[in-house]
Amino acid sequence: MTTTTLTLRQLHAWRNAIFVIFALSGVSIASWVARLPAVRDQLGIDTAQVGLLIFAMSAGSVIGLIAAPPIMARIGARAGMVIVLGLVSVGLVGIGLGTDTLVSxxxxxxxxxxxGFGNGAVDVMMNVEGAAAERAIGKTLMPLMHAFFSFGTVAGAGIGALASALSVPVIAHLAVMAVVVLVAVVVAIRFVPKGVEAAELDDTPKKPLRERLVESLGVWRDLRLLAIGLIMLGMAFAEGSANDWLAIAMVDGYDQSNTTGAIAFGVFTVSMTVGRVAGGPVLDRFGRVPVLRVSAALAVLGLLLFIFAPAPWLAFVGAAFWALGSSLGFPVGMSAAADTPDPQRSAARVSAVAIIGYTAFLVGPPVIGLLGHEFGILNGLLLVLVLVVLAGLASPAARERAPLEAAPSP
Structure with missing residues (x-):
């Protein structure tokens, strides 16, 4: 089976299954982030120690990113996504046990x-699958796929805020979310076509392992790809810093309750979702480069408002602009990296820029935590602003290279 032999109904089912997988990743991440203030309070740790905890997640994410291409080569993205989202569920239960039961x-x-490992690995897999579905259908879909990630974060943040308001124990909340993630991926994965990856790889001339390894590492010599990675670094830092620190920044920086912090994170996720839903038509009309430049400007404005707001309500406005500006950087970077007809190179390129982007998640949490410990968490977010400016300057690297193929007839 190849993408050219799939019917339009099968293509749409494939697309919808990837939508669900993006949403599940978002649900899992928001569930953890929304309860982060409660985890901190229950463990009795300070901001710098929270940064070290998040470092463990970030390190797992980077390892997952590196492991994703060989996992896909061995068992395919279809089976791989089930396994790594299963690890996400295990991780959620572990976080809950360590917080409430063992207090460790x-x-x-x-x-x-x-x-982190599960979410890092599934990030590569779902983006490679999403790019393949996007190309097969012939429409710009990657921002909408990332919008489903944001739909998931909205749902996760809302459930998390409700759980916080009702004083639901962290273990009970995260265990339920773990079951939801595992059941949903088992159901959704049935609609991801089995034979497509194998057929595409069969169409690629076979090469010795050493040659394939050299080619895979060779993507790092592509200066344009590295510039795309810089876009990913800045925008992932902007998005990830909100995931890790926005709720705590609202609580500590503006002396608000944990529930208000979760609501502020919810405002961010809703705004992120709006940006991604609108992103596809905007990108088709204006192109990647102008959209990325405007996005960077919006993110800078939002960060300035959030950091320096004289009143909490203005910080909520800043969170909304911060989210709108950050919303398209990651999906546009993934689309630009995957913009190649070779499925083997596509996975390597997506993995490479994702690793660069996830460096923000690896280095950012402890750095912002240490800066926040010394100078206040709001001042620590000034580092994010600098990286967003650099991402805006690198935006020409994401210029469209190849047109999408036409979708088959029903």
């Missing part, structure tokens, strides 16, 4: 490492 930062860190 070490156990929470182990849970976060599993959680």
């Amino acid at each position: 930062p070490a156990v929470v860190a182990i849970g976060l490492a599993f959680f």
